[in-house]
Amino acid sequence: MPEPIITVGLGAIAAYLGKDGVAKILGPTADYLGGELQEFTKKRINNVGKIFQKAEYKLGKKIEQPGVVPSKVLKAIINEGSYSEDAIAVEYFGGVLASSRSELSRDDRGARIAKTLDNLSCYQLRCHYLIYSTVSNIYKSKGSSFNQHNDRRKLEIFMPLNEFVVAMGITQKEWNNPQLLSHIFTGLNSDDLIADNWAFGPIEALKSMSHSEAITEPGIVCTPTAKGAELFLWGFGYGSHELDYIFSDEFNSVIDGMPQIIEKASATKT
Template identity: 55%
Template sequence: MPEPITTVGIGAIAAYLGKDGLQKLLGPTADYLGGELQEFTKKRIENVGKIFSKAEEKLGENIDSPGHVPPKVLKTIINEGSYCDDEVAVDYFGGILASSRTDLGRDDRGARIAKILDGMSTYQIRSHYVIYSLIKKVFSESGYMYNQDDRHKMQLFIPMNIYIASMQFDEKEMQQFGGIINHALFGLNSDDLIEGFQYGPLEQIKKHFVDASSDGIIVAPSAFGAELYLWGHGKGNQDLSYALNAKELTDLQDVPLYLDGVSATDNEHNKSRQQDASEAGASA
């Protein structure tokens, strides 16, 4: 007689984690798992296992400190995240789970963040990751804050070929590229995950950024977009400006991120970077 799906499911998820991983990660909330997994297919269970593994990885040594995940957060991540197998979405759900593990019993903010993530398409999630990762790389040493005064200074120009390379579109997706980028950027903007954008051919982009050398995207970050980026990295309790911490927020290995032609549209920032590079070369 086959084992009930609850027993099989919990065992399959536990296999993705280290010793006593489920109990360490979830705390007492692990007792809720049986009922949640009762109707799950094998594929959904595998996806949950990957999300839990990502959460454990992001917690690092902190997984051995006291803490638990609120049941409401666990329910949302299991029900919504179990349908996601895209690597960026899995990583984000894992980060939200890791961010939600605290010693504050009623801190269930992660449930709302997970719902927002579930409402985004794969293209929107990956576009969000690419945009904020490039912003992090360009402005990590700027001293900027994610406040109202500095956010507009972090407006970025991304050449279209760089965006396409990071999105890893296949041939069929490229045939629908216009509709996909329209969907991705307008969707992020309508959800306040970016603070305005432009995209198009070189002549159009030059009207907004004269130093552009190719067709591309001009995009500005938002406070909410930075918050989602932090939660996706398992750092949801950090100040928003931590989203520029290139040393601590590591990039996904399987998502290419290139800086060729990527540039701040704020000329003052570009002058500062050029001066820093010149001084570094002189000291060498």
């Protein structure tokens, strides 16, 4: 029996802090807490609705074909995705939902993908999108592959720091946090969404690791992984395709308002 989806009631917390105290701590996020034990608030319902809209769009004509989304996947999408207001998260959750619809009722891989997605902060998810969309565009139609370890090592990219900050939409107040870049890249690496050989900093530090002439200014060097490519494909509704579909001309990773490639990013293993 699926476990219930539980939202902590505002009344239970307010008994300790008072409603004003809850609002002061959470700010607008307090809207997610229902009056008592309501399973959903209006915001959570709206978030799930947006995810389903994305899934419907990504399925296109395939929605008319027979198919089923496993209940385990649905639970993960609703439990994790219903709290996601970030546009990229909605896009990815919608893609996972669309990718999970098939005639194979036991294919519940999407539940694990959804949990990986939920584990990422908005900074890490945006960076994941930018890295893999950049890799896709730089190496498109060049015979590149994710299938072998040595092939993946050749997919290393360099991203100039200034252009990365602009693409990430990082404000000065956010940039003042000295842990931000470490949070982003340590987190992606610990979840195996980028390989161990990553670094950010001045030219000399990057070249000591990468030994690439493409590095001409302070920036970031990183290498994609098979797991990172898998998440990227699922996030756009292509969970049934091979990893190298990322390099296909048919692959579409457009998100409204998001750059598809970091300016001046380049391959380092040419």
